[in-house]
Amino acid sequence: MSKPPDLVQGTLDILLLKILALxxxxxxxxxxxxxxxxxxxxxxxxxxxxxxxxxxxxxxxITAEWKTSELGRRAKFYSLTRAGRRYLDQETAHWHRLTxxxxxxxxxxxx
Amino acid sequence: MRRWIHAIPARLKAILLRRxxxxxxxxxxxxxxxxxxxxxxxxxxxxxxxxxxxxxEIGGVEQVKERSRDVVPLRWxxxxxxxxxxxxxxxxxxxxxxxxxxxxVVLGVGANATIFSVLNPLLFKPLPYPEPERIVNxxxxxxxxxxxxxSMANYLDHRARNTVFEQLVALTWENTSFAEPGQPADRxxxxxxxxxxxALFGVAPLLGRTFTxxxxxxxxxxxxxxxxxxxxxxxxxxEAIVGRSMRLDGRNATVIGVMPRDFEYPLFWGTIDxxxxxxxxxxxxxxxxxxxxxxxxxxxxxxxxxxxxxxxKAIAKQILTENTNLDQxxxxxxxxxxxVNPVMRRLSAFAFGLTFLVLLIACVNxxxxxxxxxxxxxxxxxxxxxxxxxKGRLLRQSLTDSLVMSMVGGAIAIPLSFWCTTLIAARQxxxxxxxRVVLEPATLAFAFGCAVVTGLIFGAVPAxxxxxxxxxxxxxxxxxxxxxxxxxxxxxxxxxxxEIAFSLIILAGAxxxxxxxxxxxxxxxxxxxxxxxxxxxxxxxxxxxxxxxRRAFFETLRDRVAELxxxxxxxxxxxxxxxxxxxxxxxxxxxGRQETVLAYNxxxxxxxxxxIGIPLQRGRVFTADDRVGRTPVMVINETMARTLFPxxxxxxxxxxxxxxxxxxxxxxxxxxDVIFPSFAASLSVDTAFEVYQPLAQTGAGGVNILLRTTRxxxxxxxxxxxxxxxxDRDLPVYDLVTARAAEQRQTANLRLLANVxxxxxMLGLVLAAIGIFGVVSYSTAQxxxxxxxxxxxxxxxxxxxxxxxxxxxGLTMVGAGVGLAGGLAxxxxxxxxxxxxxxPEISIVLGAFAFMVFVALAAFSIPAWRASKTNPMLVxxxx
Numbered sequence: 001m002s003k004p005p006d007l008v009q010g011t012l013d014i015l016l017l018k019i020l021a022l023x024x025x026x027x028x029x030x031x032x033x034x035x036x037x038x039x040x041x042x043x044x045x046x047x048x049x050x051x052x053x054x055x056x057x058x059x060x061x062i063t064a065e066w067k068t069s070e071l072g073r074r075a076k077f078y079s080l081t082r083a084g085r086r087y088l089d090q091e092t093a094h095w096h097r098l099t100x101x102x103x104x105x106x107x108x109x110x111x
Numbered sequence: 112m113r114r115w116i117h118a119i120p121a122r123l124k125a126i127l128l129r130r131x132x133x134x135x136x137x138x139x140x141x142x143x144x145x146x147x148x149x150x151x152x153x154x155x156x157x158x159x160x161x162x163x164x165x166x167x168e169i170g171g172v173e174q175v176k177e178r179s180r181d182v183v184p185l186r187w188x189x190x191x192x193x194x195x196x197x198x199x200x201x202x203x204x205x206x207x208x209x210x211x212x213x214x215x216v217v218l219g220v221g222a223n224a225t226i227f228s229v230l231n232p233l234l235f236k237p238l239p240y241p242e243p244e245r246i247v248n249x250x251x252x253x254x255x256x257x258x259x260x261x262s263m264a265n266y267l268d269h270r271a272r273n274t275v276f277e278q279l280v281a282l283t284w285e286n287t288s289f290a291e292p293g294q295p296a297d298r299x300x301x302x303x304x305x306x307x308x309x310a311l312f313g314v315a316p317l318l319g320r321t322f323t324x325x326x327x328x329x330x331x332x333x334x335x336x337x338x339x340x341x342x343x344x345x346x347x348x349x350e351a352i353v354g355r356s357m358r359l360d361g362r363n364a365t366v367i368g369v370m371p372r373d374f375e376y377p378l379f380w381g382t383i384d385x386x387x388x389x390x391x392x393x394x395x396x397x398x399x400x401x402x403x404x405x406x407x408x409x410x411x412x413x414x415x416x417x418x419x420x421x422x423x424k425a426i427a428k429q430i431l432t433e434n435t436n437l438d439q440x441x442x443x444x445x446x447x448x449x450x451v452n453p454v455m456r457r458l459s460a461f462a463f464g465l466t467f468l469v470l471l472i473a474c475v476n477x478x479x480x481x482x483x484x485x486x487x488x489x490x491x492x493x494x495x496x497x498x499x500x501x502k503g504r505l506l507r508q509s510l511t512d513s514l515v516m517s518m519v520g521g522a523i524a525i526p527l528s529f530w531c532t533t534l535i536a537a538r539q540x541x542x543x544x545x546x547r548v549v550l551e552p553a554t555l556a557f558a559f560g561c562a563v564v565t566g567l568i569f570g571a572v573p574a575x576x577x578x579x580x581x582x583x584x585x586x587x588x589x590x591x592x593x594x595x596x597x598x599x600x601x602x603x604x605x606x607x608x609x610e611i612a613f614s615l616i617i618l619a620g621a622x623x624x625x626x627x628x629x630x631x632x633x634x635x636x637x638x639x640x641x642x643x644x645x646x647x648x649x650x651x652x653x654x655x656x657x658x659x660x661r662r663a664f665f666e667t668l669r670d671r672v673a674e675l676x677x678x679x680x681x682x683x684x685x686x687x688x689x690x691x692x693x694x695x696x697x698x699x700x701x702x703g704r705q706e707t708v709l710a711y712n713x714x715x716x717x718x719x720x721x722x723i724g725i726p727l728q729r730g731r732v733f734t735a736d737d738r739v740g741r742t743p744v745m746v747i748n749e750t751m752a753r754t755l756f757p758x759x760x761x762x763x764x765x766x767x768x769x770x771x772x773x774x775x776x777x778x779x780x781x782x783x784d785v786i787f788p789s790f791a792a793s794l795s796v797d798t799a800f801e802v803y804q805p806l807a808q809t810g811a812g813g814v815n816i817l818l819r820t821t822r823x824x825x826x827x828x829x830x831x832x833x834x835x836x837x838x839d840r841d842l843p844v845y846d847l848v849t850a851r852a853a854e855q856r857q858t859a860n861l862r863l864l865a866n867v868x869x870x871x872x873m874l875g876l877v878l879a880a881i882g883i884f885g886v887v888s889y890s891t892a893q894x895x896x897x898x899x900x901x902x903x904x905x906x907x908x909x910x911x912x913x914x915x916x917x918x919x920x921g922l923t924m925v926g927a928g929v930g931l932a933g934g935l936a937x938x939x940x941x942x943x944x945x946x947x948x949x950x951p952e953i954s955i956v957l958g959a960f961a962f963m964v965f966v967a968l969a970a971f972s973i974p975a976w977r978a979s980k981t982n983p984m985l986v987x988x989x990x
Contacts, residue, residue, distance in 0.1 A: 027139055028146040046143065047170030050136075051178040060119075066135075069142070076139045 012052050013061075014095060017080060017088040020062055024079035026069060027053060053078060061087050136179055140172050173498050194508050198515035205484070209516070211885025212480050212566075215878060216520025219473020220558040221528035222874050226867055227466050227558075228532045228550045239373045241313040242409075246448040247416055249279070249406035249423060253441050253709050256799065259696065261406055263391050264399045265430060266305075269406065269443075272426050275419040276408040278311035280304060281389065283403055286647065287359050290841050298647075298843035299341070299359075299384040306388050309336075311409045312374070319353035319368030326388040333364035334388060339372040341384035359387075361841075399434060400768055402709075403695055407448070420445040436769040438698055438707045461624070461941070465617055465871045470558060472613050472875055474565040476882035479606040481513065481569035483889045506571060513566035521559055528555060604918075607883055608926040611967050614879035615930025619959040620937045621872035625865045626955055627941075637785045638689065639724030640850035642679070644824055645688045646816045646831055647846045662739075662807055664838065665814065669716060671834045672816065675827075679819035682719040683806055687815045688850040689723070692787045692799070699802065700769035701755060707769045710751060710800035714809045720746075720782055722819050723850070730762040730780035737805040744808070746780040748801035766802070776804065816844075824849050876963070880970045883919075888974030891915055898978050912972075912979040919971025923964055931960050 019025065019033050030053070031046050056062045061084035069075035080088070147165035152158060169175055202209040240246065249269065251259035261269070266281040273279060282304040289297045302308075306328075309321035317339065326334055335357060337346075346352050356363045364387065375383060410419055423443040431437055532550040648668075665683050672681045686693040693711040700707045717733040719725075728749060737744050745766060752761040761781055767773030785801060806814075820827055828847045835844045855862075891898075898911050906914075934956050 026142065028143045031143070045170050046147075046168055047175045047178065050140065050143075050175050051181065054179050073142055073145065074138065075142050076135065 011095075012048065013056060014088065014091045016049075016052060016056060017061060017084055017091070020078055020080045021085065021088055024077045026075035026077050028075075030078070056084070060084075136176050140169070140175060143169060144172065190507070191511065194511035195515055197508060198512040201512055202516060202519070205889070207888050208480055208484055208885060209519075211881050212477060212516050213520045213523065214881050215473050215476040215480070215885075216517060216559075216562050217524040217527065218874055218878055218881075219470060219476070220521065220555070220562050221524030221531070222870070223466055223469050223473070224524075224550060224555045224558045225528040225531045225535070226870060226874075227463070227554050228528075229535055229867065230463055230466075231551065231554070243448060245277075245410040245412070246311070247408050247410060247419065248446045248448060249408055250444050250446060251402070251427075251441055252444050253438060257444060259441075259709070260402045261404045262399045262402045263395045263404060264397055265402075266404055266406060267396060268430055269423070269426060272429070273408075273419075273422060275411060275414045275422045277411050278307045279406060279408045280308045280311045281404040281406050282308060283389070283405065285387075287385070287387075288361075288841065288843055289357065289359055290361075291358060297345075300382055301335075301385045301387055302383055303387050303389045308386065311407060313409075314371065314374050316368035317371040318350060319366070321368050321370075322386070322388050327390050329390060329392065331388065331390060333359075333362060334367045335359065335364040336368045336370060336386040337366060338370055338375050338383050338385060340375055340382070342369045359385075399437065400697055401695065402697070408445075416445050416447060436698075436700070436707060438709050441709075461620075462867055462871065465621065465868070465875075468613055468617050469871055469875050469878065470561055472610055472617075472878045472882070474561055475606050475610050475613070476878055476885070477562060477565045478569035479603055479610070479882055479886045480889070481566060482603050482606075483886050485509065485569075510567060510571050513569075513571065514563070517559075517563045517566050520562065525555060525559070603886065604922055607886065607922050608929065610879045610882050611923060611926025611963065612930035612933060614875040615927055615959060615963040616933040616937055617875040618872045618963060619930070619934025619956045620941065621868040622955050622959050623938055623941060624868055628865050634786055636689070636787075636854075637725065637783050640688065640690075640854055642819050642821065643688060643723055643850035644818050644820055644827055645846070645848055645850065645853065646828070646844050647687065648814050648816065648835065648842055648844055665716070665806065667838055668816070668835065669718075671838070672818065672831065675830050675834065677820050677822040677827075679821065680718045680722045681816065681818045682722040683716045684719055684815050684817055685714040685806070687846070688817065688848075688853050689785045689787060690850065690853040693801070696799075697802070698769050699766050700773060702765040702767065702773070702775055708751075708755065708800055710747075710802045712802050712804070714804050714806045716806050719803070719817065722817050724819075725785060726783045728781045728783060729760075730778070732780050732782070733803075733805045733807075738807045741808075743774065743776040744779045744805060745776040746782055746803040747778055748782055748784050750784050751800035751802070752778075752781045754800070824852075876966060879963075880966050883967055883970035884973060887915075887919065887971050888977070891974040891978045894978070899982075908979040912975050915975035915978050916968075916972055919968060919975065923967040923971065926967065927960055927964050930963065931956065934959065 015034065015038075016030065019030055019037075025033065027050060031049050034049075053062070053064075057064055057078070061081060062078045063081050064076050064078050066074050067077045144162065144165045147168060148158070148161040151161035151164050154161075156164075166172055249261075250257060251261055251265075253259060260283075261281065263281070266279075270279045270281075282302050285301050285303050287299045287301050289299050304322070306322045306324040306326045309316075315321075316336065319336075321336055322334070325331060337352065342348060342352065352366050353368060355366050357366060370386075408419070410416065420443075423445060427441065427443040431439055431441060529550050669681055669683060672678065685695070693713045695712050696709055697712040698707050698709050699712075715733070717735060717737070720727060720732045729752075730746075732746060733744065747755075747761065747766070755761070756764060761778050764778045765775040766778060767775040782803070787799075816831065818827070824847060828844075831847065832844050835842050894915075898914070901914075902908070902911060938956065
């Protein structure tokens with residue numbers, strides 16, 4: 001099996017924001033959700049997950065709060081801020097533009 | 112930017128509530144691991160295994176934490192503070208390393224910068240005049256000396272004929288009596304100069320004007336320019352002084368200007384109170400016999416000193432051709448204007464080279480200590496890497512360690528060297544107001560920078576290498592039993608060898624030089640300075656115009672002084688005690704011969720030889736009968752007698768001035784040579800021709816009282832002043848000095864230099880010893896495990912001692928051997944730099960060698976001895 005492609009620089013942030021846009025989650029749940037939705041195509045190590053979350057938190061795009069989890073243990077739940085939502089929209093639009101452009105180029109027929 | 116508002120609490124929390132953040136991070140990751148473990152447990156493995164896998168999957172809890180910390184703002188500052196704390200803790204934990212390193216910085220930087228600061232103004236500061244490199248001395252040369260002064264007629268010829276100088280100045284140092292009505296007479300130091308003096312030096316007056324060429328013409332109004340110091344001291348800086356009249360030597364002179372403070376340069380001129388124009392009488396302008404003028408010149412912009420030298424030698428030839436009665440071996444020479452003479456400068460440059468060598472030793476020390484330490488810390492770094500320390504972070508830690516060490520050293524060294532420099536400036540240079548011995552920040556910064564950079568390079572590079580090493584490899588090695596790798600060890604040994612060699616070179620060089628200087632100062636001067644006192648009188652004035660008046664004064668003075676209690680004998684002479692060459696020299700001719708000779712010309716009273724202890728060798732000395740009207744007589748010195756009259760009896764021969772009017776004098780006696788250790792000139796011992804004439808038959812302008820007494824100088828001073836005041840109230844008595852003190856004043860520079868050199872030698876030695884001690888004890892401590900193991904297996908203490916020491920003996924011998932060769936080579940260089948310096952004795956170099964070996968071995972054996980005392984059980988248990 002070939003090695004799954006690395007995440008394009010900066011795309012982990014969008015993925016995390018998108019996941020949190022659906023509902024507030026704690027770190028482990030985020031990692032599970034990532035694996036679940038992207039299958040084996042995108043591999044995000046759990047080691048990269050937390051620094052990325054903390055960076056988003058410090059950037060003001062997400063906010064965190066300690067709540068009791070399903071297991072009854074306290075867990076840190078992250079949720080999107082309004083700035084984060086705007087940033088996600090902006091970045092999503094940007095991503096679409098970018099991928100469309102790349103797809104068009106790749107669709108060119110060789111003569 | 113609304114998101115900033117959301118970010119604020121998180122950021123504030125990150126900065127202010129660091130503990131809380133850490134706890135949150137712990138909790139969050141623990142939660143993650145717990146959840147993951149729970150998920151893993153479903154696959155039917157043990158709980159422990161589930162947890163282990165969870166930790167592996169996350170990529171190491173500590174590593175994640177470390178990466179998370181990286182996103183926190185101002186992380187670098189917090190880390191830096193933490194690094195500093197670790198650094199300080201590390202220094203506390205290895206005191207031997209710390210003491211050695213900090214001492215190295217303190218001595219290598221602090222002491223070195225201080226010594227350098229003392230040399231700096233003497234060596235490298237140009238004179239405070241515009242374009243000082245164009246100002247030169249013009250000296251007359253003869254086989255006896257190359258620094259003779261000039262006669263007025265010669266000066267005028269030099270000035271008229273040369274095409275190489277912009278200005279050529281003649282000057283002489285004089286003493287002047289300054290008496291204001293109703294106040295005691297004051298003795299002043301003046302420079303009497305030709306009118307172009309200030310034009311040559313190119314410094315504008317602070318007040319009024321300076322001389323012009325019109326001021327030294329015959330019949331010009333007497334004028335005077337004051338020095339800043341004298342103006343402040345005597346007139347409290349009164350700005351209305353210009354135009355006032357001062358009574359100097361009984362005549363009025365108008366103050367026309369005041370020079371700025373920087374113009375005084377006592378190291379060069381001596382202390383100067385005033386400048387007066389030298390008004391030469393028509394007879395003086397024809398005079399080639401009295402040589403007492405110093406010449407200074409400013410080269411034309413496009414003329415090199417060598418060209419000027421050649422041009423002046425040609426002029427000297429012309430003058431000799433025209434004046435056949437002059438000593439035909441005379442010539443002229445140009446010498447750059449320096450504060451200290453060339454030999455002193457070479458010596459100082461040599462000492463300056465030593466400062467670099469000492470700094471080098473300090474740097475080698477730091478390098479070596481850092482290397483030893485880093486090698487020992489390889490395992491620590493590996494462990495820290497294994498538990499999540501980033502490579503950059505570890506590198507930064509070792510950089511910080513080096514910096515912390517340098518800063519601690521600097522914190523001690525910098526104030527200490529400021530303090531020492533101030534102290535030395537106050538002690539040694541207080542009476543030289545023009546010389547500012549200050550610690551230049553640049554000097555200190557340079558030395559400190561060298562130490563810091565060395566520490567950083569040798570701390571960080573190995574740390575970087577260590578951080579790249581495979582963590583597993585390092586951890587698998589048992590650090591306690593591990594001996595250091597071959598490569599780094601050899602490098603460190605090389606540094607120790609270099610250190611021993613360098614300090615032996617410094618030691619050998621300094622000791623040879625100091626011994627050489629001592630041997631020069633220890634030359635028998637040919638007279639007995641102990642118990643001799645001298646004072647000066649200035650009797651230029653209207654009361655002493657006639658020879659009769661002067662002689663009457665001398666006789667009264669001599670008798671009154673002799674009546675004082677405790678006086679052995681009293682004499683008057685034209686020069687003070689002969690710690691310096693006699694004041695004047697004259698060209699003499701021998702009756703019936705063509706050749707002429709230049710000789711010191713001293714005028715003395717009969718008791719002179721007894722008073723200062725010059726032995727009579729043939730004939731007689733003067734008596735009271737050698738007066739005006741009797742046969743003119745003279746006494747010559749041994750060397751002159753032997754050279755001029757090798758196979759004849761000199762007694763009865765006649766010597767006189769060369770020229771039409773010889774005034775023949777009969778030689779009545781031969782006395783021993785007086786030897787001037789002319790340090791100021793060339794570090795050579797100057798035995799010249801010396802002629803003594805009876806003061807009663809010649810007379811003199813200034814006169815010196817010389818006496819041999821059993822009393823303290825201070826009590827004699829007041830008696831002497833009282834006696835002189837009783838004869839003439841307006842006469843100042845000054846410069847009362849013991850011959851010993853005068854001698855010491857002469858050798859002060861040499862002693863300062865010898866002290867500086869000894870200081871360097873000690874510094875180098877101490878630094879090397881510290882370095883060896885530090886490195887060896889550190890690396891021996893690292894071998895404690897190995898040594899303990901050996902002892903546990905039955906090795907005796909002496910065996911362990913020898914094991915450690917053996918290496919030291921080898922290194923010491925190699926280092927000292929290299930140093931010995933270097934020291935001998937340095938001795939060669941020294942002899943070629945200063946041919947007059949006695950050659951370094953081989954025994955001294957060997958002594959330095961033995962001393963260095965002893966010090967090095969001591970530095971090796973203390974840690975070795977300590978290692979042999981280790982309790983093997985403790986070491987093994989530690990393992």
